[in-house]
Amino acid sequence: MVKYFAKRFAMMLIALFMIVLITFVIMHSIPGGPFTSDRKVSEDVEKALNEKYNLDAPLYEQFFEYIGNLLKGDMGPSFKYTGKSVNDFIANGFPVSAKLGGITIIFVLIAAIPMGILAAIKNGRWQDMTVMAVATIGVTIPSFVIASVLIYTFSFRLDWLPTYGLDTWKGYILPVVALGGYSLSYLARLMRSSLLEVMGQDYIRTARAKGLTELKVITKHALRNALIPVITVLGPTVAGLMTGSFVIEKIFAIPGLGVHFVNSVSQRDYTTIMGVTVFYATFLLAMVFIVDIFYCLIDPRIKFE
């Protein structure tokens, strides 16, 4: 088991290295340097700037320096905002995104699992149909459409909830629903199909045959096994929600990491783009790894290759 995790960990590190490499190569093959602008900078100034940020060194040297700095936790300075570092952006943006994401995860779990269970138990009846209809809508409709419809209905028309900001608890409602819509629908569908599959297994028949109540059959025998596929997809879901959706943060004017990323893309702030990408990827991989460990602990049937 330790060997298996060591292997997974090594894979994760290789993947991370590849991510840094690809990002670095893409960012450095963009024509024009970060200081190219409409205003012509004198050659001396440009040379000084390049020297300051070590941009005149050979590319591989810059790459290893970048990796070295990354290992020390330093993502370099922002090219567009003098005096600000990429670390500042992440330190400012991530807690906001993480808080919104955390609340969204709780909301998604509380809503999706009971929805899926209900749909599976009432398979084929109207409860099932309703849950599946809602889930299909949630999976297919893009989040920005959901967000816009929510804003129009609850903020503009009914005037119940604020359109932007997270100052009050009311401000969280719309972003959480819009952000969690997809994951909620996806998890509910997964929970339903997984529980339906488990309910057809032999051990459920055995449990029923020995006279357990239906409630006990479901909670004690079915649910435990049915939750496993849900837990597998939880890793990427958590990472995706915690790091924040670009669109939701843009619509609701939430100063999270996603907004910083989109801004840095449109302003071509290369170090910030690189830093945030690497941060996102690391977080995602770490989440998937942690969930993998849990997954193996929960389900003893999993064989370690």
Place this chain on the structure above:
Amino acid sequence: MENKWDLLESSNEDREKIWTKNRTFAGDVWFRFRKKPTAIAGFVIIVLLIAFALAGPLFTSYNYSVQNLEVVNIPPIMKVYESPDEKGYLYITQSIKVVYVEKDGTLGSQLKKVRDVAKENITIYDCNGQEVALYYEQKPYLLADPESKIVYNIKHIWNKSFILGTDSLGRDILTRLMYGTRVSLLVAFVAALVNMVIGIIYGGIAGYLGGIVDSVMMRIVDIISTIPLTLYVILIMVLLGTGLKSIIVALGSVYWVDMARVVRGQTLSLKEQEFVVAAKTIGSSTRTILKQHIIPNAMGSILVTVTMLIPSAIFIEAFLGYLGIGLQPPLASLGTMCNDATENLRSCPFQLFIPALAICIIMFAFNFVGDGLRDALDPKLKK
């Protein structure tokens, strides 16, 4: 009454009667596919959408990029006032100008301004020789008779000139919707095709050769699939610049991973089958075996993966357009149309809801077809 217990006559002709014509594989798939109403509905919608996107622009007299600032933000259903001569209607635009509307709902010319009466907060316009007054003191603005101050009758009529209204630059939304649908479908189909080709070649080679080549190629796929793909699409867009080509390249270069996995899995099991062994014994080349025997047999799963890929390509395109890193204006895509409309959401919700509805319809249609196709191609998957 005849005796039911007698033996029936047995003839070969009767036996033949229960035979039906052999169905081909495609016929079989179609037979199962058409049993699902949602799948058929999705299929019909996709055909209609393609017709709408390709043939639609031939029937419209507007251009998707020409701005007409005189008719900005006009909704599909207009609130109009009956004109004093009762031959037509009057409509107040958002820039506080009065436009004449014919009885059938087509927009006419702007009324000429006669004078301002700043003291009473009214402007007098000339409507076919009669004076009408526009009260702009408070919203909603009113049109009334300047003498008697009686507000003209209010009616809601359909906009016949711009069936779906105009956007904030006075462009016809219906026309832009046609071009936007065209762009979205184009991006989706081309990206799906590119992914299919890359995925088939990559997965086919990995699965067929097996061994160390397979494990190296699949490790690469594993690594790529851990990378958050949306981020990479955005990075590639930064590298290549915004535009249609960049979106297609970005989507095409990133999303082939699933396809490669599917093809590899199919190839692995198919290459052990007797017909492949037979092809090997008669000396067919690897290329022929892959092309003639393995890929055609894996086509079912490939098709299902492609139909599932198309909606996600449309989704990413809309997402990029919405973030403002997709197409460049004045080109229209469904995502950029939504993005343009967000600023006006409060006053002109139709500008956002129309393209958003189009996106939803496309997504639903492709998802339904994908589901139907999966069930039809692989009946074993069904419970």
